[in-house]
Amino acid sequence: xxxxxxxxxxxxxxxxxxxxxxxxxxxxxxxxxxxxxxxxxxxxxxxxxxxxxxxxxxxxxxxxxxxxxxxxxxxxxxxxxxxxxxxxxxxxxxxxxxxxxxxxxxxxxxxxxxxxxxxxxxxxxxxxxxxxxxxxxxxxxxxxxxxxxxxxxxxxxxxxxxxxxxxxxxxxxxxxxxxxxxxxxxxxxxxxxxxxxxxxxxxxxxxxxxxxxxxxxxxxxxxxxxxxxxxxxxxxxxxxxxxxxxxxxxxxxxxxxxxxxxxxxxxxxxxxxxxxxxxxxxxx
Numbered sequence: 001x002x003x004x005x006x007x008x009x010x011x012x013x014x015x016x017x018x019x020x021x022x023x024x025x026x027x028x029x030x031x032x033x034x035x036x037x038x039x040x041x042x043x044x045x046x047x048x049x050x051x052x053x054x055x056x057x058x059x060x061x062x063x064x065x066x067x068x069x070x071x072x073x074x075x076x077x078x079x080x081x082x083x084x085x086x087x088x089x090x091x092x093x094x095x096x097x098x099x100x101x102x103x104x105x106x107x108x109x110x111x112x113x114x115x116x117x118x119x120x121x122x123x124x125x126x127x128x129x130x131x132x133x134x135x136x137x138x139x140x141x142x143x144x145x146x147x148x149x150x151x152x153x154x155x156x157x158x159x160x161x162x163x164x165x166x167x168x169x170x171x172x173x174x175x176x177x178x179x180x181x182x183x184x185x186x187x188x189x190x191x192x193x194x195x196x197x198x199x200x201x202x203x204x205x206x207x208x209x210x211x212x213x214x215x216x217x218x219x220x221x222x223x224x225x226x227x228x229x230x231x232x233x234x235x236x237x238x239x240x241x242x243x244x245x246x247x248x249x250x251x252x253x254x255x256x257x258x259x260x261x262x263x264x265x266x267x268x269x270x271x272x273x274x275x276x277x278x279x280x281x282x283x284x
Contacts, residue, residue, distance in 0.1 A: 014110070015043045015058040015082075017051060017073055019065030022089035028064055028100055032087070035107035052076040060110060060265060066090015067183075071240040074122075074140045074262045083117045083263030085110060094182055094279050097267055109267040116266045120179045121198060121219060122258040127237060129251050137239040140262050141180030143255055145225055145247065146172030146205060148236045153208060155228040161221045167228075170207035172235070175200055175223055175255050179262075182276070184241070190214045194272055200255070225253040 014036060018029045029044065036042045045054040047069060055061055055076055061084045063073050070086045077084050086096030087103060098106040109115050125143045127135040137143070147154050156173055158165045176185035178193035181201055186192060190203030191214060198219035204212045217223065227235065227249055237253060238244045247253075270278075 013041045013043065013058045015045065015055055015061045017045055017047060017054070017061060017063050017065075017069070019047045019069040019089065022065045022069070028087065028089060028103060031103045032062060032064070032107060035104045036111065039111050047072065052080070055080050055082050058082050060085060062087060062107075062110070063096075064089055066093055067095050068241065070095040071140055072242055075138065075240070075242070078122060078138070078140070078258075078260040078262045081263070083265045085115075085265035085267065092279055094275070095179070095264070097265060106267050110265065114267065118195070118264045118266050120195060120262040120264055121177060122260050122262060123175065123177055123200065123255055124258040125175075125237065125239070125253055125255045127245060127247070127251055127253055129248060135237075135245045137237070137243070137245070138258050138260060139180070139239045140177065141183050141240045142174050142176040142185060143253070144172060144174050144184065144205075144238045144241075145227075145235060145253060146238070148234050148246070152234045154235045157226040157228060158202060158215075159224040159226070160215075160217050162224075165202075165215065165217075166212075168204045168207055168212055169209065170204050170212070172205040173225060174203045174205060175225075176203065177201075180240075182279075185214075191216065192276070196272070198257075200257075219257045221256075223255040225255070227251045227253075 016032050023029055061082050063070050063084050063086045087098050088096035123139045125137050126133050153169055155169050157167050174185050178195045178197050181193040185203050188203050188205050190201050200217050203214040235247045236244045
C-alpha cells in the first residue's frame with residue numbers, strides 16, 4: 001500500500017544514516033548534506049551509532065548503504081513510525097529508491113514533499129522453549145531456521161493455523177514476506193511475490209526430498225515450526241540476515257504478521273515489475 005504524504009513545513013527533522021563501510025570518505029554523505037542545505041533540521045549518524053535513539057523524533061530518514069543497511073535500519077524505523085529513503089551504495093540495492101547519481105533529485109523531492117510512502121508488512125517470530133518465550137524478533141525480509149553445523153541436517157514440522165502442513169528434512173527453512181521474496185527465498189528456489197500481496201512464503205533450503213516445494217500462505221494465518229530431533233541442537237534462527245538466536249530440540253517458533261510496518265519512501269513512480277527488470281531479477 002502506498003500512502004501519499006504532504007507534511008509541508010512540518011517536516012523539520014531528517015536523519016541521515018551512513019554505513020561507513022560503503023561510504024568510507026563520506027563522499028555521498030557530504031552530497032546529501034549539501035543537497036539538504038539549511039532547509040531542514042538534519043542529523044548525521046553512522047550505523048555504529050545508536051540508530052534507534054538517532055531516529056527518535058525524525059520525520060524521515062535517508063539511509064546510505066546496501067540492502068543490509070536498509071534492513072538493519074528498518075528494525076528501528078518501523079517501531080518509531082519513521083519512513084526511510086534508501087540511497088543504494090551496495091550491489092543489488094532492491095530496497096533502495098535511488099542510486100548515487102540521483103542523490104540531489106531524491107533530496108529535493110524529499111524536501112518538497114513530492115513522494116509517497118509504501119507500507120511493507122513485517123513478520124514477528126517468537127521462540128517458545130519449555131513453555132516459555134525465550135526470544136521475540138521482527139523481520140522485514142525473512143525469518144530463517146537453518147543448521148549451524150556443516151555436518152547435520154535439521155528436521156522440522158510445519159503447522160499453519162494449527163493444521164499440519166508438512167515435514168522437512170534439510171538445511172533449513174525460510175519464511176519470507178513479499179519484500180523478502182527477492183532475497184534468500186529466491187536463491188533457494190522460492191517464488192517472487194508482488195509486494196502488494198499480504199502473504200508469507202515458506203521455502204525449504206536444500207530439502208532431502210524431491211517433493212518438497214515452497215508454500216504460500218495468507219498473511220492472516222499463523223505459521224508454527226517445530227524442531228523435531230537432537231540434531232536441531234545445531235540450528236539457529238536468523239532475522240533478515242542481521243542477528244541470530246541459537247535453537248534447541250523441541251523449540252516451537254511461532255510466526256505471524258507484525259503490527260509494525262516499514263514505511264519505504266518512494267520518490268519515483270516505478271512499479272514493482274519494472275524494478276524487478278531493472279535489477280535483473282526478471283528477463284530483460
